[in-house]
Amino acid sequence: MVYMPQHFSSLVIVLGKAVRYVTRLRGGGSALPGLFVEKISPDFIRQTLGQLQRGVVVISGTNGKTTTTKMVVALLEAHGLKVFTNRTGSNFTRGVAAALLGDIDVKGNLDADIAVLELDEAHAVKFVQAIPPRYSLLLNVMRDQLDRYGEIDATAKMLEKIAIATTNTVVLNREDARVLAIKGSLQDQKVELFGLSDELLSHFPSDDDMRSDVVKTKQRPEANVILKKYSGSEATYSINGTEFSTKLKLNGVYNVFNSAAAIALAHAVLDIAMETATILATIASVTPAFGRGEALTVGGKPLELVLVKNPSGFRLGLKSFSPEGYATMIAINDNYADGRDMSWLWDVDFETLCKDGVSQVAGIRAYDMALRLQYDEVPIGHIERDLPTALRQFIDINADNPKRIYCTYTAMLALRRELAKITKVEVIS
Structure with a gap:
């Protein structure tokens, strides 16, 4: 791997950390230090994340990135991994750079095994061109910010590019037709699915279903993790065919569905039979991400x-x-x-x-x-x-x-x- 000359790297890091410190004192945004370091060292993110033995995880989609990322980080940490993440929710590449500035030392060392990053769809496409993720989770495609991305098929194409760039496993939302269709574009990647029981489908209408009171159920492929039931503060999951229930601190049906996505991704990353008791205890303890x-x-x-x-x-x-x-x-x-x-x-x-x-x-x-x-x-x-x-x-x-x-x-x-x-x-x- 090629790194920046050490004296230049250290200078970039010290300057970036100084900008970050001043920005925080002034109450500024979390991404400004990252924008600064990107301008003076375009390879900063690639070279810094290149240290990680277990690679990079990218989480993208229209809704749910921040809370899902928080849950994935908690699940991986509960299984012994040191995780770097852009926990501010600033999901542009400059937000990743800013978060790295907060975690590395002045020599550029990052004390982590793996990175779990939430990324805006368009920025994720640019990111994966430079840093192919080992794992990716694609949550959904909803009509969002038409002035930036145009119609939802354009957003789906962005997610497809993220999936194609992934080198190991892609986790897809079975209930979003546009996301599920990405499976047909993949060749060498492993694919895992998360989904809902038929009874819960009506809670999550797609853009195509939003003007209809009838949610069509149809034959769907098997999913590794399914949210079976959700009532009050209790959720029931089917994990590889076995049902488990737990109390949750999460509120909102969308956050609970995100927990099924997080479990599926953590299972793919760990590539082992996760401890069910640890999964449920971790998910039960997670609170919603800020806002x-x-x-x-x-x-x-x-x-x-x-x-x-x-x-x-x-x-x-x-x-x-x-x-x-x-x-x-x-x-x-x-x-x-x-x-x-x-x-x-x-x-x-x-x-x-x-x-x-x-x-x-x-x-x-x-x-x-x-x-x-x-x-x-x-x-x-x-x-x-x-x-x-x-x-x-x-x-x-x-x-x-x-x-x-x-x-x-x-x-x-x-x-x-x-x-x-x-x-x-x-x-x-």
């Missing part, structure tokens, strides 16, 4: 953050969390990381919010969101575009109630920064 059903405490009352970024994800969020007894806020931004095109809000059914209404609508596109709610006759308490102001109003007005905020990505990051001033919030960068 993905994350539960905080404000004024002695729970406050939940639920990330929403496309019609399917928002629908599943509304289906997973009952509004009864909760004050609701919706915060919608249209920054680059959110996607500029907010027309997808019109494909979400908000009627479940009609009874109790929405206490606060906030963010750059607050008035677009308010207009959409009006068409579903959802009562609105207040509209305030400025997020810090809106958050204060929401908390003050609903001081005695549990609270839930549905938010796009950059709105979620801004709200977490404000919440960190008044309560304990997990540091992610």
